[in-house]
Amino acid sequence: MRILVIGGAGYIGSHVVKSLLNTGFDVRVYDDLSTGKRINLFKQAEFVEGSLLDMESLKKALDNVDGVVHLAAKKAVGESMAEPEKYANNNLIGAINLLNAMTDKNVKYLVFSSSAAVYGMPQTPQLNESHPLNPINFYGFTKLEMERFMEWYDRLKGIKFVSLRYFNAVGYDEDGDILGLEEKPQNLLPVVMETLFGIRSQMSIFGNDYDTPDGTCIRDYIHVTDLATAHTLALQYLERENTSQILNLGTGTGHSVLEMIQETERIVNQKINYTMAPRRSGDPAKLTASSEKAQSILGWQPKHSDLENIIRSTWHVYQNTYEKNQN
Numbered sequence: 001m002r003i004l005v006i007g008g009a010g011y012i013g014s015h016v017v018k019s020l021l022n023t024g025f026d027v028r029v030y031d032d033l034s035t036g037k038r039i040n041l042f043k044q045a046e047f048v049e050g051s052l053l054d055m056e057s058l059k060k061a062l063d064n065v066d067g068v069v070h071l072a073a074k075k076a077v078g079e080s081m082a083e084p085e086k087y088a089n090n091n092l093i094g095a096i097n098l099l100n101a102m103t104d105k106n107v108k109y110l111v112f113s114s115s116a117a118v119y120g121m122p123q124t125p126q127l128n129e130s131h132p133l134n135p136i137n138f139y140g141f142t143k144l145e146m147e148r149f150m151e152w153y154d155r156l157k158g159i160k161f162v163s164l165r166y167f168n169a170v171g172y173d174e175d176g177d178i179l180g181l182e183e184k185p186q187n188l189l190p191v192v193m194e195t196l197f198g199i200r201s202q203m204s205i206f207g208n209d210y211d212t213p214d215g216t217c218i219r220d221y222i223h224v225t226d227l228a229t230a231h232t233l234a235l236q237y238l239e240r241e242n243t244s245q246i247l248n249l250g251t252g253t254g255h256s257v258l259e260m261i262q263e264t265e266r267i268v269n270q271k272i273n274y275t276m277a278p279r280r281s282g283d284p285a286k287l288t289a290s291s292e293k294a295q296s297i298l299g300w301q302p303k304h305s306d307l308e309n310i311i312r313s314t315w316h317v318y319q320n321t322y323e324k325n326q327n
């Protein structure tokens with residue numbers, strides 16, 4: 001199968017490209033490089049520079065394609081509340097363009113990057129796919145809307161999809177094949193690393209009075225290589241079963257913010273400069289996934305998501321970037 005990976009120059013997309021190439025798929029990457037990086041591209045995959053908002057270029061990129069992995073989106077929750085128009089354009093109009101272009105070119109399989117943000121505030125500590133859907137930010141709303149669009153395009157146009165609701169994506173390729181670092185990251189581990197390497201003078205822990213063992217928030221951290229494998233399995237599933245699915249991807253095991261920082265300090269044998277700050281609104285105490293459905297439907301199992309592996313693989317990429325630059 002030839003697969004178009006939209007957003008394949010990004011953090012998760014580049015890991016998906018590697019997994020697809022290793023499984024023997026023919027891969028074409030489509031990316032506007034707005035946040036993606038050339039350094040993340042694999043020479044074994046064809047690269048087309050272009051935007052989801054350019055319908056003609058998008059249709060051309062879909063020539064002779066059997067399936068699509070769509071990862072291209074803006075993803076900063078705070079920004080989505082301040083500038084919803086940016087998110088409406090990119091995450092919704094862009095994604096609807098894709099559904100229309102796929103219809104036009106008769107491409108039938110789509111794997112979509114959704115998010116735990118579709119659920120909103122958790123009503124249970126561990127969430128399965130039938131948990132109520134009540135996004136509390138515009139970013140999560142765009143992901144939920146896209147799932148609804150895909151359901152309609154399945155019914156009306158026969159596009160079969162697997163929507164993967166990622167929890168917290170972390171870690172880097174363990175072979176060191178993917179080295180692009182995100183600029184101005186907002187996720188915990190990159191912020192820990194930036195503090196470690198002096199790019200930030202210090203970091204904050206938002207709230208240490210939650211109802212958790214150490215008082216800090218607990219999240220479900222899933223290694224990006226495990227996420228990537230799920231996309232490959234999802235495409236194989238679509239080809240085999242021709243049925244749409246919505247699936248959580250997480251480990252089911254949570255780690256607290258403090259635990260992540262202290263584990264990093266232990267592994268790198270260095271102190272991290274952090275302070276306690278007040279809670280942020282909209283942060284639940286605990287958010288973990290039940291991924292039993294992905295396990296039974298795709299035969300997927302997280303294999304790279306132990307904390308040590310997550311931290312070491314991230315540290316190596318930061319070392320490669322910052323220690324090399326200093327020499």
Ligand SMILES: NC(=O)c1ccc[n+]([C@@H]2O[C@H](COP(=O)([O-])OP(=O)(O)OC[C@H]3O[C@@H](n4cnc5c(N)ncnc54)[C@H](O)[C@@H]3O)[C@@H](O)[C@H]2O)c1
Binds near residue numbers: 032
């Ligand atoms: N990182 C996480 O923890 C996380 C969690 C849940 C869901 N997601 C979703 O996973 C997907 C990938 O996230 P990521 O962390 O790799 O982000 P990223 O910013 O590294 O990757 C997004 C890629 O899409 C490209 N892109 C953006 N808009 C585009 C457009 N209009 N046309 C063409 N290309 C475009 C960017 O250049 C980039 O390469 C996103 O859809 C995000 O919402 C990420």
